[in-house]
Amino acid sequence: MRIINLSVDGIHQAAQRGLYDWLAEQDADIICLQDLRALEYELDHQVFHPEGYNAYFFDSGVKHYNGVAIYSRKMPKALIYGFGFASGVDMEGRYLQIDFEKISIGSLLAPSAMSASESQEVKMKFYDDLQAHLVKISRKRRDYVFCGNWAMAHKSRDVMNAARHEGDVGFLPHERSWLNQLFTQLEYTDAFRKVNSDDDEYSWFPETESGDADGWRTDFQVISNNLANRVEYATIYKKQQFSSHQPVIIDYDLEIE
Template sequence: MTRLRIASVNVNGVRAAFRKGMGDWLAGRDVDILAMQEVRAETEHLDELLGDEWDILHDPATAKGRAGVAIASRRAASVHRVTFGPDDFDSAGRWLEADYDVDGTVVTVVSCYVPSGAVGTPKQDEKFRFLEGMLVHLPELRQRNPLSVVMGDLNVGHRTLDIRNWKGNVKNAGFLPEERAYFDRFFGAEDDPGYNAGAGFGFVDVGRRFAGEVDGPYTWWSNRGKAFDTDTGWRIDYQAATVELAAKVVDVKVDRAAAWDERWSDHAPLVVDYQL
């Protein structure tokens, strides 16, 4: 059997993250595949920062300095795809999927960065359009390869357990009932007997399954006030694995920094071990 360690993190600008210590974290984490969101850099910057030992796939945003997703891996992908949603939908920098042959087992990995949205603005319309695209694409992804995982900053807290101050955010982007309904489709609704066990589209919220029915563990904290120090966070970073791949999870960790001034991003990495 082969252990496959997959990590996902919104780096909030990869060059800034490396200046603040991301390289030290990565050097000591023994990661096989790393999915990054909000890269905000050029491919040559990723090459320089990560070095020759990594195979790098990168889909930058149409507008420079925004979004951008990447996957770095210890082995080269056999194929990768960046098309997502309708032909006239600009998904550049937000969806990158790749197939990896892991000792004879093909695993499909997606680095995904869902738009953050803003209620009552075109940004929220863009977010709903992206989520609509996921409704179409996720079943196709699972049909193509039952061992698939969509990971990244999905910018929605699915349940009240996922946001510390959920009562104050029910009318805000990231916790709107309309947004959370999409995640009911992905994982099953909270009151569904098959929730997170194959209901919905047959995807499993790996972080929630492993943590159980507890608050958090959160993956993002606002830079305002003392949100990090008081753990007033949001759990908006996911590894959404097909039920077939989720059955192979043996460990899940949120690598929360020990202190506010030791963070290298406003998000914490989500690290999952799969036993293939």
Template structure:
């Protein structure tokens, strides 16, 4: 089985101080996609590569202490792609892709951090631009190779993906336009929400993010914002999923899916 974990760290140094590395070593995933690293190369290169004997590959933001994504992999990729060709978002460190090519199949693992629009209208418009740009990129990629995009998408797709859906219909992350984009990606776009393939009706247990306000985590007033979005052939190999909530490394929980193949 190939165990693939995705986690928004909300700061790699902060998450590491809360027991993250020990959990990874115990869980022993084959690959870990991380988002919101909030660090630069000097902060992480070589420092965290001993996490479960994995090597890290990153896309850092130009702005210090902001965004940033990475992938820790047990197997060495044949190619590393940093950014997806959109200068506005490539400067923010939102996309890294590891390619694992063989004579039989071409596969990619992507760690991606979608913008949040919750801080104001300017960032919401940036989020819409990101959605408009990433969609055709993923469509082109789907024609060339099998892939899974792991990441904090910052969108709860359906009412079952967040606790208080009625009161959040006008809030970023559950806007009609964002949800319609997800529907398009999973229908016309031909990608698969792997968690929902395995658990089509789960509600409370599906959440991966909780606000720091009030007692959202204690009361499980959460959102499902973290996804594995895969091509159909990749998604068909998914066998089991786990969202780990026994420890709190950040405001997100790690989601691990086991696929019945090896890279």
């Protein structure tokens, strides 16, 4: 099973840059896109419904703002829109999940706290609620793959010139601590790092006024520990630029039932 995830900075722009032509050549079973910046009714053109895939979208209800999508070759048994946090803070990002017999795959766009409309307090409330959700679902007899833009990097090797960014949002001590807990205590695995230990692997190059950007690895496929030994191959595609993020491609020794 091949899963690709990409944060697109606007799906129309990414399509114009050739994203769907590239995806057609990748033989992916599932494609998870984030930050569509489009409402579902704006995606009725055939380019956004590639042949051979079932297409699912979850928009923000606001034009030009967030939204996620999942493309799946196989028809899922169920769809879940949002996490359903009692606080409602999950609506500050977006989450869409497809369920199969024994596995669930989600497309996640987390609040970044990097814009004037998003606060660090909201971001960390989102992650506190997400942590409680992950603990709860870990008791289920089901495996999970959470694909998306997590809006933070984990270790120094995941940020170019890491010392320069230690005080920056997305690499703050409490954000890194949250990821440490996710991967050491909550029984989840960073699928990419399971098979790829290269230090210069970055998935996001934020725009800067100078035009020079340090790379960050903020786009993950977070998987249940039960799937850790099923990861066969992981790479970040760098030959084309569809957005400020790069596609993450991971192959699993799995068949969807």
